[in-house]
Amino acid sequence: MTAWVQTTIDGLLDGGSYAMVGLGLSLTFGSLRRLNLAYGATAMLAAYIGAWLHARAQAPIWLVVIAMVLSATVIGWYVERLCFAGTHENGSLPQAAPVAGTDGREVVALASSFAVWMQLEQLAVNLLPRHLNPFPSLAASSEWTLGELLIRPDRLLVMVLAAALTLGLAAWLERSRTGLAWRAAADHRTAAHLVGMPVARLQTLAFSAACALSGVAAFAVLSIDAQVTPMFGMWVLLKGLVAAMLGGLGSIRGVLWGGLLLGVVEAHAQTLLGAQGREFATYALLFVVLTGPWWRGDRAWSGGLRA
Amino acid sequence: MSDRIHSASAAASGVNGTLAQAMRDALCHLPGVGSAAGVHAVGLASDMAIMSLLALSAYLMLLVGRVSFGQQAFFGLGAYASGVMSAMFHAPLGLALAAGAAFGALCSWLIALPTLRLSGLHYAVATLAFGEMARVGLSAWHWQIPGEDGPVGPAGIDGFRDIRWLLENNVAPIEYLVLTLLVLLFVLGLLMQTERLRLGVGLRMIGQDDTLAAAQGIAVERVRLFAAAISGGLAALGGGLYAHRTTYIEPAVFDPMLGVHAVGYALLGGLGTAFGPLLGVALDLGLLDASRLLPGWRMVIFGGLVALFLRWRPRGLLDEALVHRLASHWRHLRSGRRTPSVSLPATRRTP
């Protein structure tokens, strides 16, 4: 019984990382109804910049954090301008450049964000060509004990941070004027124009904020591992995508539950089926959630940004 | 020489070259054809033909309006299936390839049943999930039977070695290249022919607007399922060709990066014609080759160019508009007239 609880706790703590990593992705998708394939690479390049500063310039940790968040934001701005900004004209009416096919523009954004993903990953690897690169470590040296249970305080901190960021962002979206504007612009572009919202600017801001969040998430996760590898980009994208999707793409609170659920399922799958079973379970869970009869495709696809 | 190729390309392609790296390994496994440059050219051409099949399978799904990030799974399943047939059951190459293709088609059809009703993005993620499930499944699959030089068969994460049908039957790389090209040509012919039939038009209609297509009497779901099956078969066929070319396959090669690349080639090359994906493959692999001068910057430049380019031509290079224009120019050239303009009958004269 204790073992089961321990596994669940471990899963929840890992889930915090997943939620944090998925937060930016869900925000982007909710705001733009587009999947940003370059999301993981953005976090990775920011992480590599941080690692470089740490290893080559002996930068202190606070500087690494700031540099990562700033570079993620700047990179995000670049990605948005290049891949997503032009996919909507001012107003979504026939006067805008028509691309055949209902998903035409979404597919184009997908393709160009994929191209930028390749670009950013290679830039990162050029910066630090080795496979294993040291990263500033905030890992805990010991575990807390709670009766018979062991809890790693660093992972707990990440989970708490994830919850704080998620719930904080959700509350801000619900209560603030700008939060309302983000949600309105995501809900109906033309109507948002009509009430005077600067839609393009709002969406650029939301996108940049999402990437800044990815920088924070990257730091939090990597500071526990104390190293970063070229696989990080793909890891961020995949875990973030699963967490966001489980909670409903575009739902901010949903990312938290999705991440936690993913963590718990993975932890138990590992116990029962080993490392490969764990990996399999991640994707099987996603597949089942997506294709099951309970998937209310209409509601989920209506997209938009929901707190 | 092979070491230098390995390390240079490993540095150049970095993380996004798992398949490229494997292809480079393959270049060094097969016996040479005279000069090193000859080996290289033959190898590159074979790689491009094989990748084209995978890109065509992604293209077919794009035609019916679905972005699939899971085609690499059928590529891998086809590779393993045909490898099993030829290396473990000693089937001739043709049968092995056909069996692999059939298996891929079946798997694709089965997966399509629950997933095709999902909207674009959710479908893409579902296929991505399936792709990873297949890869992890293959990593856990052990099945070995005794062979001449030891056990033969899939060894989980260590892959499947000794798919040596080509070596055992003394097929030179250039002969294999010709075979691969013939297969590709055959597939292209089939696809181009389909475009002229009602089926081809129907496929494109479904991709543009499936509600409208249904209103025209097209059985949208069935045609989509059919397209999914064919695309799975194409990918698996490419996988079978790949397995025999490299003689060694491992699950790590069949990762999402491969599938996303396939979609990228189709989108970049253009969705107007089956030659589009080939163009995309040629551009990327050709550039990979040419830019050995600039190791480490290929993707930085190429990626940026692609993203810029897509803003200007969202349907790729050979998009439907261009294909239409080229086709009408071709028709007028053949009939000896220039592009006609609206004109009154020449015989009208004012009295």
Add this chain to the structure above:
Amino acid sequence: MLEITDLATSYGKIEALKGVSLSAKAGEVTCLLGPNGAGKSTLMLTLAGILKPQRGSVTFEGEQLVGKTPAEIVARGMALVPENRLVFPALTVRENLAAGAYKRRDAAGIRDDIDAMFSRFPRLRERTAQLAGTLSGGEQQMLAVARALMSRPRLLLMDEPSVGLAPLVVAEIFTIIRQLHAEGVSIFLVEQNANMALKVAQHFYLMEQGRVSFSGTPGELADDDVIQRAYLGHKRGPSPDAAART
């Protein structure tokens, strides 16, 4: 108040507005009639800044509006109640109203205005926390009008507010238009329902195939034979055939 001169807007190669000139006076209800496809909605969207015209000018209280973003146009006191309502379906009624007041910064004033909207539109008060996408057509129309009013516009543009609504609801809408007019809000109204429009508007334009083909008072509109038959469904006097036979 509003002067439109030779306005032309195209969709690609299709010219929807072929050089429209008209004006709306302050304090009046000006109505633009016309059949489907005449270009009325194109005109409204151009005025709101959603569409960019190829040529022409729009002056509002002396200021040129062509080239301004929709946000700037709302800031200058012109708000559009669009065709098809275009409410925010995933936001609540209250949030829709708050969104309408986006350009304003006076939180207390916004709150008061929301309460005022609920007084004017009691059915919305019953549904304040309901998602706007789940409202009926008539309720969405009320919401769209209320949302536009939240920005305290000096000129309210209304694009076919009565289309698709039951007659009782249509009557409610036009009552509200009359109320707003009485309160001093200038209204530029696009309508197909000429009969109702005759009861509220002070000046009429008729638009056909991208051009203005008639300008006049309600009396002149009612007197015109062609318009009578085409848009008002009346026949005045004996038909030409009957006259020829006698």
